[in-house]
Amino acid sequence: MTGQHGPPVAIVYFSETGTAQSLADHLRKQLLRLRFQAFVLDPEDVERVMTVLFAGGHDEHRPIVVLLCATTGNGEIPRHARRLWKVLLRRKLTSETCAGLLFTSFGLGDTAYARFNWAAKKVHKRILQLGGQELCKRGEGDDSASGGIEGGYATWEPILLSSLLDLYPLSNGLERIPDDILLPPEFEVRTLAPSKTKESPGTLLQSRVTPATRLGTVTVNDRITPPTHFQDTRQFKFAADENHKASQHMIPGATVLIYAQNDPEAVSALISSQNWDHIADDLLSVPAAVQKWATTTPLTLRSLLTYHLDLNAVPRATYFETLSYFSRGNEQQAEKLKEFADATNEECTQDRYDYADRPRRSALECLLEFESVKIPVAYILEVFGTLRPRQFSIAGWSNGQIELLITVVKYKTILRRIRHGVCTKYIASLKPGDKFLYEIAQPQSKPPPMDKPVVLIGPGTGVAPLRALLIERFNRGIDTPSMLVFGNRSRIADFYYENEWKAATAAQEEIDENGIMTLSGPKCTIVACFSRDGNSTRYVQQVLKRDDVAREVGRLLVHEGGYVWVCGSKGKMPRAVRSAIEEAIETVIGSNGGNAVAEMDKLGRYLEETW
Structure with a gap:
């Protein structure tokens, strides 16, 4: 890119689902249009990121750093950035380590979780402690807000760009590169010789x-x-x-991370729609950064689409922005793509939500419906994100x-x-x-220690890690008290591990007037409820409020120093369970249980794993 000005801008993304990475690529393009030299860094490349953060001095060529940081789990740093985070926490680092560094950050979070944008706040605060200086105030995106994360980002990005231009205005005849000019791909893909293996992933x-x-x-x-x-x-x-x-x-x-693959019929549909049939099985030339995560040999367009690229994600504004450059011969479709790409306009954002998010249209489905779009192979990595493990x-x-x-x-x-x-x-x-x-x-986060009582709450498949903990306790002969509160729709259909629980407790089942089942063993109690059995709806948070359960939970937590571990879907359940635990503690201490749970949280005695 010719005609660059100002210092380089390094964009470091902390991503769990790919959204932060997508925004990082979008920001890189916006900076390139403003004639900045911008590049994206994966925090797994710890040495390169450290070089940028710890460069030292006030050299005009020292990169400015923008951190795009998602939060995962219970306020945790995304998995691929945890090694970098450990480096940033080293005790030998001082308030001069990042002296002279201009930086800012944007957090990607969800207010459905108690620790909203916790990871971004921690990273931003740590860079400040190490001597970094804010380029502009950090921003926050909320996936539960009406505009989603992209809405928050669309509000924050102009503040960032304005701050940069205030420090480094365009000069010497330089102008912003117009939006209608297609930028070169960051990672270009080229076809080479035909592969010996035809129509094989x-x-x-x-x-x-x-x-x-x-x-x-x-x-x-x-x-x-x-x-x-x-x-x-x-x-x-x-x-x-x-x-x-x-x-x-x-x-x-x-956890186990499983690397999936796209449906072969979906891959074939994409290949045909883009008129790639004659090159789909040719060998590809890809940059070294892509070769690192290539999991197939030979690497062809078909194998790239099968194993590596996400065709099923619900597309965000940046996806439609990229497609808009490749729409030919249909002005109506081209205009609609540009509208869907506009994250600053509420009407456009609502239209995109109604078209893509609400009906859960996939990236592939959208592409097939916009028939005027023909993607050059060179740009395929600009269009589709990486197919991440689950x-x-x-x-x-x-x-x-x-x-x-x-x-x-x-x-x-x-x-x-x-x-x-x-x-x-x-x-x-x-x-x-x-x-x-x-x-x-x-x-x-460390699981509850074996020598402490535990109160485990796991509706649905959230019971899986709790079962692993209980099995470990049973196998070691641990006799500290354990209570599991399980919930699902139907005892007949989805009471997972029922026979195991009965064998472990060696107890006769007791069923109360609300259909709640209790298996009381010497050191392990299982309480199970089923929301679709009977005439009344019952959930785990309601079970925790039953008098005998609440008293026992309160006793284990207050008098025996017990731990709580909540696993399952995000949303109302974790908050409702937390409230019920607070009430259970109040039955014992007679005062504000919220303060007690907050203290447990701080000490690592209240654990949540929700998704």
Whole structure:
């Protein structure tokens, strides 16, 4: 890019789902149009990021840093940025470490979680402690707000750009590059010689994603809900790679990241729509940055689309912005794409929501409906994001096998179209003996210690990591008290691990007038409720308010120093459970339970794992 001015701008993204990465690429383009030299950094490249942050001095060529930081889990740093975060927390760093650094940040969060934008706040505060100076005030995006994260970002980006131009105004005849001029791709893809293997997605390579990626072999993939039940939940077991067979390296709360693949029919539909049939199986030339995460050989357009690019994500404004450059011969479609790309206009944002978000249209579906769009192969990495692995909590492990509890995502949209989760559909298709790519991720937060009482709350498949903890306790002969509060729709259809709980407690079931089941063992109590059985609706937060349950929960937490671990879907459940725990504590201490829970949270005794 010729005619650049000002210092370089480094954009570092902390991303869990790909949104921060998408915004980073969008910001890079906006800065290029303003003639800044902008580049994007992945925090996994710790050495490069450290070089930028810790450069020292006030050199005019020292990069300005923009941090786009998502929050995951219970206020945690995204997985791929945790090594960098540990570096930033080193005690030997001082208030002069980032002296002379101009920086700012934007947080991507969701007010449905108690620790809204917690990770972004922590990172921003730490850079300030190390001597960094704010270029402009940090911004925040809220996925639960009407405009979503992009709405918040669209408000903040002009503030950032204005601050940069105030310091480094365009001069010497330089002008902003107009929006209608297509910028060159950051990562260009080119076709080479034809592949010897036609219409094949390629062969999996286990070592090309991360050093921790391995090949697992499916041993069990059984549906455990009745065929008549609306939900397909699976007991999924696989033989771990030899490097992962040592169970002592697994702790409760660990997860498996499974690398899925796109449906071959969907890939073929995309190839045909873009007139790529004649080059789909040609070998590709891709930048070194892409080769690092390529998991197939040979790498062709078909294998790139099958294993590496996300065709099913609900597209954001940046997606439509990119497509608008490739619409030819249909002014109406080109104009509509530009409208969907406008995140600053409320009417355009609402139109995009009604078209894409509300009916859950996928990126591929949108592309197929905008028939005038023909994407040059060189730009394919600019259009589609990376197909990221999906995390599943480990429900147990033994004899070199890892067990998961997985619900296959399948639902009908308001357009009456069937939607499938890419990863769970892929998992459902696997048969015993099939191999797949996976990775083990240890939890960032420590699970409750074995010698302390625990109150575990896990509706639905949220029970998986809690089961792993209880099995570990049972196997070690731990006799400290444990209480599990489980909830689901129907005892007959989805009371997961019912027989295990009965065997572990060796107790006769007791059912109260509301249909709540209790299994009271010497050191383990299971309380289960089912929201669709009977005439009244019952959820885990209501169970926690039953007098005897509330008294026991309060006793375990107040008098015995117990821990709480909540797992399951985000939204109302975690907040309602927290409120019920506060009330349970109040039955014992007679005062504000909110302060007590806040103190437990601070001490790591109140844990949440929600998604």
